[in-house]
Structure formats: C-alpha cells, structure tokens
Amino acid sequence: MFLLASPYFSKKRMRESFSLADRFYTTFRDIAERKKPIVVVIPHFTHADAISMIPCLTDAAIPETGTIYRPLKNAAIEQWVRETRSKFGVKMLSRKEGFSEAIEILRSGGAVAVLFDQNAGYQGILTTFMGRLASSTELPGLLAKKFNADVYAAYTNRKGFWQAEIDIEKIDCDSSESHNVVFAAGKWLEEKLRSSEVNCGDWLWLHNRWGTQNEWSKRFGIKIKRNALEETKAFYNQTELPRTTRFWFRMPNWLGDVLMAIPLIRAVRKSRPDAEITLIAKDAFMPFLKRLGIAENYISLPNKNNYWRSFWQLRNQYPDTYFLFTNSFRGDMEAFLTRCPQRFGMLRAKKLRPLLTHTWKIPKGLDETMEHQTDVWRQCFDYFGFDEKLELSPLQLSLEDIPDIIPLDSGRENIGLICGTENNPSKRWPVEYWRSLIHKLIEHNPSVRIFLFGTIRDAIITKDVATGFPTHNVKDLAGETNMLQFAKYMQACEVVVCNDTGGMHIANALGVPVIAIFGPTNPLRTGPVFNAPKIILQPYHCPLSGGMPIHYVTCERVFHSTLSLLEKLASIE
Structure with a gap:
C-alpha cells in the first residue's frame, strides 16, 4: 500500500x-x-x-x-x-x-x-x-x-x-x-x-x-548453476548440512523388497545432503533398519485399531516429500492423510493413483521382467530429479552387542541354509534335497556346522530337514532368532544357500556369499542386488526370467556350486 x-x-x-x-x-x-x-x-x-x-x-x-x-x-x-x-x-x-x-x-x-x-x-x-x-x-x-x-x-x-x-x-x-x-x-x-x-x-x-530446490521434477537431486554448499559448511563451521528437508519413504511390505530399496535411500542421503529421512515400515523390520543408520527417524506401521488416525496425526510433523515404494490404495491413503504437499509413486498401466500429487508412469517399452526391481525404482527416482550412482557395496552392520543363542566358534566352517519362504511354496527347494545337501556337506567336512535359518512359520520345514543329523553339525535356528540375531549368525557364515526369500537379500546386503536357488521366480527382477559374491542357480534350459519348477535344480549341482564358491573365497583370502 x-x-x-x-x-x-x-x-x-x-x-x-x-x-x-x-x-x-x-x-x-x-x-x-x-x-x-x-x-x-x-x-x-x-x-x-x-x-x-x-x-x-x-x-x-x-x-x-x-x-x-x-x-x-x-x-x-x-x-x-x-x-x-x-x-x-x-x-x-x-x-x-x-x-x-x-x-x-x-x-x-x-x-x-x-x-x-x-x-x-x-x-x-x-x-x-x-x-x-x-x-x-x-x-x-x-x-x-x-x-x-x-x-x-x-x-x-x-x-x-x-x-x-x-x-x-x-x-x-x-x-x-x-x-x-x-x-x-x-x-x-x-x-x-x-x-x-x-x-x-x-x-x-x-x-x-x-x-x-523444492520443485517436484528436481526433488531428489540438486540443480543449480553454482553449488556453494561446501563453502557454506566451512563458513558455519559445520561438518554436514542441517538435515531440515523432510523426506518420508513408505517402505515395501516384504523383507526382500525392503532390502532392494535400501540402495535408493542411501543414494538420496548423498544426492540431498539436507534431507532428514524418515522410514515408515512394519515394526518387525525396525530393529534392522535402525541399526543401519540410514535415516534420522523411523515410524512403525500402527496397529489396526488406530491405523488411520495415526497417519492423520502425523500431519503435525509436516513432511515435505513422501515417496511410496508400495503401489496400493492403502499406502496412498496413508500418505494423503499426512497432508504432505508432495506425494510421489509409480503408476502402472490401467491403474489410478489419484491421492498422489505426482507419479512416474512406467514406459510402455519397459519390460519389468527383464529389469531388476531396484533399477525400476531408480528410473522412478530419476523422474523426480535423482542423478546419483547407486551405492551397492554391502552394508556395514556391527552386531557384536547382540546376545548369542549358541556360542559362535570362529575356528569352524559355518554354512547357512534358508529352507523356507514366507509367501510362496513353489519357491521352496524340496526338503529331501536339503537333507541330501547336508549329508554331502558333512561327508565332505565332518566338522562343518550348518545353521538352518527361518521364521517361526519355517520351523515345521526346518524340523523335517534337521531330523536325524548330529546337533553338533546341524543347528535349527528357525523361529529362535529375532531379526538382528538372524543377521548376526548369518554374518558368521562362509556361505548361505537359500531359496528366493527375504533372508537371501539380508545375506547379500551384509556381504555374505550367497548361492540362491530359483525356479518359478525371476532372478533378473528380484535377485540379490548388492556387490557381494553370489551364484544364481536355475533349472537347465530355464529362461533367465524364471518359470520352471525349482526341483529341477539338482542337489549335486548345488553341492558342487557350494564347494566351488568356498574354494574361490579361500583362494582370495
């Protein structure tokens, strides 16, 4: 005026x-x-x-x-x-x-x-x-x-x-x-x-x-003619920038998918050094995610009785950007209730996501069966301004303070087996094949110790696998460990042999050598993504994208692959 x-x-x-x-x-x-x-x-x-x-x-x-x-x-x-x-x-x-x-x-x-x-x-x-x-x-x-x-x-x-x-x-x-x-x-x-x-x-x-730097198309990167952030830190005597831009990530619901999403979170921390990252995930995943230290805040999914009210109350935390690795209406409603001004996600053909503010539409020419899930997410991040190389080196996780269930003998050769799967019986290698593999491993090395890993749901399978074997050779830990103990004992293994399951991704993320047995599922899309030793075994003549019964992968083949990987690792040492 x-x-x-x-x-x-x-x-x-x-x-x-x-x-x-x-x-x-x-x-x-x-x-x-x-x-x-x-x-x-x-x-x-x-x-x-x-x-x-x-x-x-x-x-x-x-x-x-x-x-x-x-x-x-x-x-x-x-x-x-x-x-x-x-x-x-x-x-x-x-x-x-x-x-x-x-x-x-x-x-x-x-x-x-x-x-x-x-x-x-x-x-x-x-x-x-x-x-x-x-x-x-x-x-x-x-x-x-x-x-x-x-x-x-x-x-x-x-x-x-x-x-x-x-x-x-x-x-x-x-x-x-x-x-x-x-x-x-x-x-x-x-x-x-x-x-x-x-x-x-x-x-x-x-x-x-x-x-x-708030524009949605450049949100996951920094675009500017002259970047003086290093000089800014020196002026203010800071070792790092204040993390004041609130990025919230709704993590996937399956453990394997959570591990495949972690390289994106790590990269965003680098591409946006001002980002205060919050991970929203199932409560069961939280001890592991918190131990990684890749975020400032962690929000467990609330219980059913207070579910939607809890997300409505989160609006008082004023998130700036909310990215959904999930693709469900439920997840979109969670984000909408926080009143976050930028809500990002992927959009598949013939699907609507009206509660999101911006979506990346998967290109018609993109064959998801031939692309790893992590790379598909990376392309989505690129759409929102991401311009970093993914960090695929194994995660550094210190677990010495986690209590032992049984003593770990560093002088013995430890091999881990993951015999179950959380959600699909067709992905499970047969029990008799696992038993045959254990026979061969003990015959080859009588002092070997074999850990059977799994959830409480897998215990019925691992019980059948372990029956009759000496307890000093085979230890059934299925249902006996929490997630951090699971990771600790996996870290102690020279190699882990497994089905296509979440435990495979944990082992790979921790840098533990993996032999993963695939049949009907697609290792191109959901195989181990971190840069650690790995062998993918599929039935002979199976398409790279999977589609054949898993029992076509023979015990003899898995056994020789295990020995070959152990010998290769020993020669490197």
Missing part, C-alpha cells in the same frame, strides 16, 4: 513518517572521509521502498547512490515504479540494461544497493538460509570483490502504520571471495529475524525464498 501512496507524499509528509537512525549519519561521514565505495544489501522488510527515498529525509551530503532492481514485464507499471523510486534522487539501475552505471558509481566511491534476499532461481548461488537450501544472488559479493567495497545492510524498523526508522549496519566479511559476502549477509538477516519479532513479522516470507 505504501508503494502505491508514496508518489503523493510531499517531502514534509515523508519526513513525518520516516526518519534515519543516528548510525546513518555516522556512516555517511565515514564514507565521505574514506571515499571508499560501498555495497548496500536491502532485505524485504515492510516499508523497504522508503530506503530509495533517503535523500529527502536528510539535508546531509550523501554519496551518489544507485539501486539495482529487476524490471517488471508490464511497461506501464515498470515506468511508474521507476519514476516513483527515483523521485528523490536515488538512481534506479535495471538489471536488464546491464551494470555499467553501477560500476561507474562504485568507481567514483559511491553506493550501490541490491535487494539480496529473493530467490535467485537456478542461476543463483546455492547456500542455506535459516538452515534450509536456498538460492541467493551473488551480485553483492561480485561487486564488493571487484571494487574492494565495504558491505552494509540498510533496513527499516517499523514504528507504526506508514512509520519507520531506517537503519544501517556494517557487515564484516572477507570480500576477497564473493560467496563470503553472500554468507555473511544471509547470516546477518537470519539473526535479525530470530532476534526481533517485529522484523520477523515484517519480512516478506511469501516470496518463495526456498523454492528452487
């Missing part, structure tokens, strides 16, 4: 409404004596336009002053604004017309002012403001560096309706590097906003200060 009314203010009315702080006069005298150019940064406080009218507020001599501004697209409004702001003697310097006039003013020892707290878009310098990624104009720093200018901040302190005191403060910074000016000016403004309720209320919060 003031900008609209100010052309009709007389000089007397201006002086009645606005005044200069005493510090202004001291600064004028100092500048006049030293004849050194200054760069003035101006924040968007209420009545900021009054700063262009300083010449009418004092009879003291002031240096030649110009204000660099971004011209408006409407010619009539642009002319009106320019005439209004230059009415009392400050030169308006349009960015569109270049900086030659600004350069001449600084060369002559004058002052050039810049509105510095706008979103500078993808052409700006990427730093942080109030702990969140923000693009800032580097112009004040470039000018200060080129002309060895001092840097000041001029701002208004509102006193009432159309009443304010205009103040000025010197910003101490090393202008030999332009980004130092950007950082110091940003820090100065942060302190003003935090220390004064009036300034905090008067600042223009609505001009999308943090908008550049």
Whole structure:
C-alpha cells in the first residue's frame, strides 16, 4: 500500500513518517572521509521502498547512490515504479540494461544497493538460509570483490502504520571471495529475524525464498548453476548440512523388497545432503533398519485399531516429500492423510493413483521382467530429479552387542541354509534335497556346522530337514532368532544357500556369499542386488526370467556350486 501512496507524499509528509537512525549519519561521514565505495544489501522488510527515498529525509551530503532492481514485464507499471523510486534522487539501475552505471558509481566511491534476499532461481548461488537450501544472488559479493567495497545492510524498523526508522549496519566479511559476502549477509538477516519479532513479522516470507530446490521434477537431486554448499559448511563451521528437508519413504511390505530399496535411500542421503529421512515400515523390520543408520527417524506401521488416525496425526510433523515404494490404495491413503504437499509413486498401466500429487508412469517399452526391481525404482527416482550412482557395496552392520543363542566358534566352517519362504511354496527347494545337501556337506567336512535359518512359520520345514543329523553339525535356528540375531549368525557364515526369500537379500546386503536357488521366480527382477559374491542357480534350459519348477535344480549341482564358491573365497583370502 505504501508503494502505491508514496508518489503523493510531499517531502514534509515523508519526513513525518520516516526518519534515519543516528548510525546513518555516522556512516555517511565515514564514507565521505574514506571515499571508499560501498555495497548496500536491502532485505524485504515492510516499508523497504522508503530506503530509495533517503535523500529527502536528510539535508546531509550523501554519496551518489544507485539501486539495482529487476524490471517488471508490464511497461506501464515498470515506468511508474521507476519514476516513483527515483523521485528523490536515488538512481534506479535495471538489471536488464546491464551494470555499467553501477560500476561507474562504485568507481567514483559511491553506493550501490541490491535487494539480496529473493530467490535467485537456478542461476543463483546455492547456500542455506535459516538452515534450509536456498538460492541467493551473488551480485553483492561480485561487486564488493571487484571494487574492494565495504558491505552494509540498510533496513527499516517499523514504528507504526506508514512509520519507520531506517537503519544501517556494517557487515564484516572477507570480500576477497564473493560467496563470503553472500554468507555473511544471509547470516546477518537470519539473526535479525530470530532476534526481533517485529522484523520477523515484517519480512516478506511469501516470496518463495526456498523454492528452487523444492520443485517436484528436481526433488531428489540438486540443480543449480553454482553449488556453494561446501563453502557454506566451512563458513558455519559445520561438518554436514542441517538435515531440515523432510523426506518420508513408505517402505515395501516384504523383507526382500525392503532390502532392494535400501540402495535408493542411501543414494538420496548423498544426492540431498539436507534431507532428514524418515522410514515408515512394519515394526518387525525396525530393529534392522535402525541399526543401519540410514535415516534420522523411523515410524512403525500402527496397529489396526488406530491405523488411520495415526497417519492423520502425523500431519503435525509436516513432511515435505513422501515417496511410496508400495503401489496400493492403502499406502496412498496413508500418505494423503499426512497432508504432505508432495506425494510421489509409480503408476502402472490401467491403474489410478489419484491421492498422489505426482507419479512416474512406467514406459510402455519397459519390460519389468527383464529389469531388476531396484533399477525400476531408480528410473522412478530419476523422474523426480535423482542423478546419483547407486551405492551397492554391502552394508556395514556391527552386531557384536547382540546376545548369542549358541556360542559362535570362529575356528569352524559355518554354512547357512534358508529352507523356507514366507509367501510362496513353489519357491521352496524340496526338503529331501536339503537333507541330501547336508549329508554331502558333512561327508565332505565332518566338522562343518550348518545353521538352518527361518521364521517361526519355517520351523515345521526346518524340523523335517534337521531330523536325524548330529546337533553338533546341524543347528535349527528357525523361529529362535529375532531379526538382528538372524543377521548376526548369518554374518558368521562362509556361505548361505537359500531359496528366493527375504533372508537371501539380508545375506547379500551384509556381504555374505550367497548361492540362491530359483525356479518359478525371476532372478533378473528380484535377485540379490548388492556387490557381494553370489551364484544364481536355475533349472537347465530355464529362461533367465524364471518359470520352471525349482526341483529341477539338482542337489549335486548345488553341492558342487557350494564347494566351488568356498574354494574361490579361500583362494582370495
């Protein structure tokens, strides 16, 4: 409103409404004596336009002053604004017309002012403001560096309706590097906003200060002309950026899928170093996920009695972006209830996901039977701005503090067998085949110790497998371990022989060598993904994408593959 009314203010009315702080006069005298150019940064406080009218507020001599501004697209409004702001003697310097006039003013020892707290878009310098990624104009720093200018901040302190005191403060910074000016000016403004309720209320919060890195199509990466985040950390004495951008990931419902999603989570931590990651998953997976340390927060799926209310209450945590590895309406409703403004997921043919804000439609030419699930998710992440190489090295998991069920003898050869599967009997290698394999392994190495792994549901299978074997050779742990104990005993194995099941992915993720037996299922899509030793066994003449009965993989073949892998690993050691 003031900008609209100010052309009709007389000089007397201006002086009645606005005044200069005493510090202004001291600064004028100092500048006049030293004849050194200054760069003035101006924040968007209420009545900021009054700063262009300083010449009418004092009879003291002031240096030649110009204000660099971004011209408006409407010619009539642009002319009106320019005439209004230059009415009392400050030169308006349009960015569109270049900086030659600004350069001449600084060369002559004058002052050039810049509105510095706008979103500078993808052409700006990427730093942080109030702990969140923000693009800032580097112009004040470039000018200060080129002309060895001092840097000041001029701002208004509102006193009432159309009443304010205009103040000025010197910003101490090393202008030999332009980004130092950007950082110091940003820090100065942060302190003003935090220390004064009036300034905090008067600042223009609505001009999308943090908008550049929030765009959905670039959300999982950082796109900017000049990335100064390393320099920002050094300026603030930080070892890492504040993790203030809230990324929530709804993890899959199956253990194997959770493990296949982990490389994406690890990569996002690298591509968005400002991301505060929250994993939402089944409670059974939480001890393992927390031990990995790949997120800041973990939310277990609530019980059925309070399910939807729990997600509605999560809206008070204000997630910024919510990605769903799941594809169900239930998962979409979970995300919708959090009121997260960005909800991402994949969209398959003939399926609707109206509760998501943005979806990646799987291309018609993409044959999912020939693509690993992790790579399909990576393509989805790419659609949302991801541009990192996946980190597929095994996970580093320390489990020494996890209590033993039985003593672990490091002097013996330990082999793990996973005989069951959680959800599909056709994926299970027959019990008699497992028993035959154990016979051969004990015959080959009488001191071998074989662990049978599995859930409580697998115990009926492992009981049949273990029956009759010496307990010093075969230890049935199915249903006896929690998830971390499961991982600990798996880490102690030289090799794990398994069906296509979640335990296969845990072993592979931990770097344990794996021999995985596939039949009807597709190892191209759901095989072990981490860079650890692995052998995939399928029936002879079976398509790479699977489709044949698993019992066509013979015991003899699995046994020789196990010995071959053990010998290869021994030769490497």
